[in-house]
Amino acid sequence: MSKGTVVLAYSGGLDTSCILVWLKEQGYDVITFLANIGQDEDFEAARKKAESLGAKKVFIEDLRAEFVENFIWPAAQANAVYEDRYLLGTAIARPCIARRQVEIARKEGAQFVSHGATGKGNDQIRFELTCYALYPEVKIIAPWRIPEFYSRFHGRTGLMEYAQNHAPADLYLMTKNPEDSPNDPDVLEIEFSHGVPVKVTNVKEGKSKDSPLDIFSYLNEIGGKHGVGRTDIVENRAIGMKSRGIYETPGTTILLSAHLDIETFTMDKEVRQIKRGLDIKFAEFVYNGFWYSPECEFLRHCIAMSQVNVEGKVQLSIFKGQVYILGRESPKSLYNEELVSMDVLGDYDPCDASGFIRISAVRLREHHRLQGYHGAKQ
Amino acid sequence: MSKGTVVLAYSGGLDTSCILVWLKEQGYDVITFLANIGQDEDFEAARKKAESLGAKKVFIEDLRAEFVENFIWPAAQANAVYEDRYLLGTAIARPCIARRQVEIARKEGAQFVSHGATGKGNDQIRFELTCYALYPEVKIIAPWRIPEFYSRFHGRTGLMEYAQNHAPADLYLMTKNPEDSPNDPDVLEIEFSHGVPVKVTNVKEGKSKDSPLDIFSYLNEIGGKHGVGRTDIVENRAIGMKSRGIYETPGTTILLSAHLDIETFTMDKEVRQIKRGLDIKFAEFVYNGFWYSPECEFLRHCIAMSQVNVEGKVQLSIFKGQVYILGRESPKSLYNEELVSMDVLGDYDPCDASGFIRISAVRLREHHRLQGYHGAKQ
Amino acid sequence: MSKGTVVLAYSGGLDTSCILVWLKEQGYDVITFLANIGQDEDFEAARKKAESLGAKKVFIEDLRAEFVENFIWPAAQANAVYEDRYLLGTAIARPCIARRQVEIARKEGAQFVSHGATGKGNDQIRFELTCYALYPEVKIIAPWRIPEFYSRFHGRTGLMEYAQNHAPADLYLMTKNPEDSPNDPDVLEIEFSHGVPVKVTNVKEGKSKDSPLDIFSYLNEIGGKHGVGRTDIVENRAIGMKSRGIYETPGTTILLSAHLDIETFTMDKEVRQIKRGLDIKFAEFVYNGFWYSPECEFLRHCIAMSQVNVEGKVQLSIFKGQVYILGRESPKSLYNEELVSMDVLGDYDPCDASGFIRISAVRLREHHRLQGYHGAKQ
Amino acid sequence: MSKGTVVLAYSGGLDTSCILVWLKEQGYDVITFLANIGQDEDFEAARKKAESLGAKKVFIEDLRAEFVENFIWPAAQANAVYEDRYLLGTAIARPCIARRQVEIARKEGAQFVSHGATGKGNDQIRFELTCYALYPEVKIIAPWRIPEFYSRFHGRTGLMEYAQNHAPADLYLMTKNPEDSPNDPDVLEIEFSHGVPVKVTNVKEGKSKDSPLDIFSYLNEIGGKHGVGRTDIVENRAIGMKSRGIYETPGTTILLSAHLDIETFTMDKEVRQIKRGLDIKFAEFVYNGFWYSPECEFLRHCIAMSQVNVEGKVQLSIFKGQVYILGRESPKSLYNEELVSMDVLGDYDPCDASGFIRISAVRLREHHRLQGYHGAKQ
Structure with a gap:
């Protein structure tokens, strides 16, 4: 029985x-x-x-399609990296x-x-x-x-x-050795909406992909061709011991570069700083096996919410194991060329910066003054 | 007058x-x-x-020597990176x-x-x-x-x-264009003590440097030769506006890779996670001008304390704009080949993992069970 | 003109x-x-x-009504406290x-x-x-x-x-001196939905309030009557200097106690830990004047999302400047009397705890063992 | 055998x-x-x-003496509270x-x-x-x-x-019911050095204690007499389930109030914010059993370092379950009555605040302006 x-x-x-x-x-x-x-x-x-x-x-x-859309895409929104690498x-x-x-x-x-x-x-x-x-x-x-x-x-x-x-050499299945990779870069344009790629175009070849699975497969293909995303690291396992890991993540490496770039371009500074803290936690939880948990569910919601305006296009050059950002554009950009230019003052009064700095220094000057301490009573 | x-x-x-x-x-x-x-x-x-x-x-x-020892070295201990890039x-x-x-x-x-x-x-x-x-x-x-x-x-x-x-092309003074860089990698071995480099050796050439200034200059030279450390980013200024920055940091890029590696190899997992939070704060404060402040002083002390056992050697290959870790060794390593090996059980009882997982799942199973909520009273 | x-x-x-x-x-x-x-x-x-x-x-x-609903309620959801006090x-x-x-x-x-x-x-x-x-x-x-x-x-x-x-004595307008407050406690029951109070009942008197403004006014009244929420603190101003503040927040103090209690009762442990980090940031931003900012907007959304299941009733006794939690109940409680009871094992196998602990100790034992360090190479 | x-x-x-x-x-x-x-x-x-x-x-x-000096004191330096309560x-x-x-x-x-x-x-x-x-x-x-x-x-x-x-009533061994506690407050003065108490004086009675064990026992005695430190909470156990806890911590409750106060009085704002993050982590690790771990060791060192200037005296009134801060004084105070006073401008130029605010608003105004988004390219 x-x-x-x-x-x-x-x-x-x-x-x-x-x-x-x-x-x-x-x-x-x-x-x-x-x-x-x-x-x-x-x-x-x-x-x-x-x-x-x-x-x-x-x-x-x-x-495959589900994996890309429901797992890789949310991880990309979260710039998911465990232990920095x-x-x-x-x-x-x-x-x-x-x-x-x-x-x-x-x-x-x-x-x-x-x-x-x-x-x-x-x-x-x-x-x-x-x-x-x-x-x-x-x-x-x-x-x-x-x-x-x-x-x-x-x-x-x-x-x-x-x-x-x-025998680590055999472990690389997806990526070429950068030394043997082409001497000509590929130039990609990745278009994002809500923090996920919706289109990738090979600029020189004019070729493009626009379904999640096709996009991700293509990033893996191009990344692999140029030897992108090989790492040899020692990491801390969930179970408390250190282990050596040899990884190749060609598509994800390109995606991370591009997403970081478009995110910084379109997201408020302080929001991004908060989100970064959430990103780090998310990667830890996922690494440790908690994808399906109340905390990861909560984090995915918060992170998704932060991506509403993360849209635009990033141009990248892929070459000899490296990803270079060439430029970015976005209808939701918070980059304001006029505001930042020395040429144009417009509404910005440089004298305000003096006040800003002096107020920021109040605490520092007090700290210095009080090194030769005195009493106080309240 | x-x-x-x-x-x-x-x-x-x-x-x-x-x-x-x-x-x-x-x-x-x-x-x-x-x-x-x-x-x-x-x-x-x-x-x-x-x-x-x-x-x-x-x-x-x-x-120069003071800059390397008192500023670049502490920043290296802190893996100092602003806004991830x-x-x-x-x-x-x-x-x-x-x-x-x-x-x-x-x-x-x-x-x-x-x-x-x-x-x-x-x-x-x-x-x-x-x-x-x-x-x-x-x-x-x-x-x-x-x-x-x-x-x-x-x-x-x-x-x-x-x-x-x-005219960004002219901005690069220290680094070669990776496309024009040598087709042969340089292989470096960087030796650390207390989280700072004390020696760098060019493995093929047998050449080595051991004063802080010489080490850092040499990392800049080799990094520059191979086009390492060029970035084109949009960043958030202290003053609240986004600006575009084109940077080249050849020596620091090599140093960051090597330090991250030896640190993970020799530092306890949870200590590193705490330290990483401090690192991020440190980079923000420094970017915003607060090197001389009570908070940065405090952070430098905490971070320095974490580096006591960060010692050992990292081997790296520098090639076409990239830094590849080849291996690491340390007398203070927390990597234990026996412990992590499937070949040797030793003191480790795999059954414990079942208990670990089941206890970790208590909360998840409760969460699931209570989706069809019921009342409770305390 | x-x-x-x-x-x-x-x-x-x-x-x-x-x-x-x-x-x-x-x-x-x-x-x-x-x-x-x-x-x-x-x-x-x-x-x-x-x-x-x-x-x-x-x-x-x-x-008044807008202030309670759109400002005090979101702050209550965030357990908003600046510098712990x-x-x-x-x-x-x-x-x-x-x-x-x-x-x-x-x-x-x-x-x-x-x-x-x-x-x-x-x-x-x-x-x-x-x-x-x-x-x-x-x-x-x-x-x-x-x-x-x-x-x-x-x-x-x-x-x-x-x-x-x-002349701080004159500053207290809302609260009685606890020494002069009634010798009989008032017992309140506060009912929450989505992390905000929807009803408060004076249990002894049978009296209740259910509009936001009425609820908050009543909490202020009862808190004030019992001398709840007086504090004399030194705080750090936005502008960098320390100042002394003498505050009375009777209603908010009661609300914070009750909300903390129902939140812990109904929210997953790890979600709450993440949220707590967000709460602290939120209080800092608000204190510093950034209520209307992208970061506070983002935090309010995240925090509100965490409150979906924060519902139930908390009973409190208000007496001589103190708030005592008497009990709580909730249809969304994650407290499981059976699971936690020593009397009932049910699905829980205590042996799992041995495994959990031994796995948690792997790292600690390694750390101890390696105090008498040896070399390692990877 | x-x-x-x-x-x-x-x-x-x-x-x-x-x-x-x-x-x-x-x-x-x-x-x-x-x-x-x-x-x-x-x-x-x-x-x-x-x-x-x-x-x-x-x-x-x-x-007892070892427990107070090596365990309670470091926890007091860390303002150790698990899950806020x-x-x-x-x-x-x-x-x-x-x-x-x-x-x-x-x-x-x-x-x-x-x-x-x-x-x-x-x-x-x-x-x-x-x-x-x-x-x-x-x-x-x-x-x-x-x-x-x-x-x-x-x-x-x-x-x-x-x-x-x-039968929770029987659980209280150290504390009187606040309703039955004395109608006269006791007034204590606690003197701190390096963030730990070195003397406690009962101001009315003129009685004082100055060994760690005597100090802590006396805080427990006075706290107990006035019904301080009773709590009824639901908490999240290490093992993932929620449980109800009824605690009484009279001495620790007084100590926490006093330490928070003298710490805020003598510690730089930003240092304290960093330390607060460390405190929260410390309490979690300790609650979860990791007192002896690399991470807690690291945190204790960092926290101890932050306490170098945490010295001075705090006066408190203990009454009916409550602890009221009456005042504080310190030779290392960072509170500067002149600086904060409206009466004295001295070195402070109020115009600087305009600049500070306008610069702080640059980001907020951009955010608002860009709600009616336009394109940008970089």
């Missing part, structure tokens, strides 16, 4: 194939779920493999995948979900917090945290892990 | 030469002060010019120069100081707040805010301003 | 009466505006006085008054507005920033900053100021 | 007595440790009880007790420690994080999280818990 049904996040690879077989051994019916979020994968081969290994049902779903690839893919996985679990009447994330990493947390948030009663089977499983498969993984950590 | 003595921050250029003459016309004795903080300048020519225009005394002083060149040069200027004023018994900064910019504020903070009784003459002066010299400046804003 | 029309914020007192006369002497037509925001004032007497002193028109308007009375009255004043100015075609706030205080800033924000072209006449005016009236004000600062 | 030695945090009560017996049943040698941190307890009776139940050794230690009693007692407990464990060669904290509360976390931080190899036995234990003793505890939650 079956112990129940498990929906397994299946990749088609060795790890989750082992898990599939093992779950069946343990007496579960297994439904596999494989999400297409843009990775390079032979989905039909994966389907056949899952079926041949005894999956009761196989779901393969194209979440990591541009949050997997961290936002996990909740997208897990959300669909629990939908399938509910629909198929499965009480269990399972995944192949390891027991020291971030992905287990991102995966499971999403599941608990959206399907509180769900039971989670995490084989890499179950002694019978991991003691059996341990050595092999250790080997793979080792390989991964000691 | 003299109205008193003015110490004028003199650049040798047309603007401050006009101011020198004008101040004398107004009846002041003028002492000029020209600080060498590393700019490309013919200091002897400037001395002669000042003398020929009637300066009572001429001070020309080499502040501006690496604070002039903002930290101003207090360095003005500090010396008021020392001269005190020593020479001058009640006045003067400068050529314009009436809409940031530099007037940085200059004057430093003066008031360190010499509270000083009187400041800012000709570009005095109608008789600016109405007389206005047109000319407008012209120059215009030229500046519309 | 008239120099133009000025709308003067008129109080009926000596100061603004002098200003009225002086403005006329200077050749202006003067319209007076007196706002009723709940102060104790003989408005008809003030009208006659203004007319007799030559006001061209006299506006007296009841802004000042509950922002005048700071939120000023923008309310000035907003109406510039409306009158526009309607009456007046290019000028004027007020009686002094040249070292906060109110001049709050008043004028509101005017500039809502009527950018307006010209402001601030007599207490005009040498001809203040040198003439100076001594008298000094005297009054002195009196004010040295 | 013994399974090893456990050091048990023993209270003398029923719970930890059961644990003592149960640990012995399980085959451990048990050493009990009872810390005196000022609670009302018959320590000799507890010693006898522990011995009679079979403790191998009994440690009873007076940690909880003044952190137990949260700072736990690390004090656990620190000594692991010292004993090390000294006695015990590999185990144990405690009676329940499996849903905060104290288990505070206790265990301290143990792991200071004795990383320690093994912790938490019986209330071990099924065999809690299923056996469950009902009884549930009952006690229930009693506690439904």
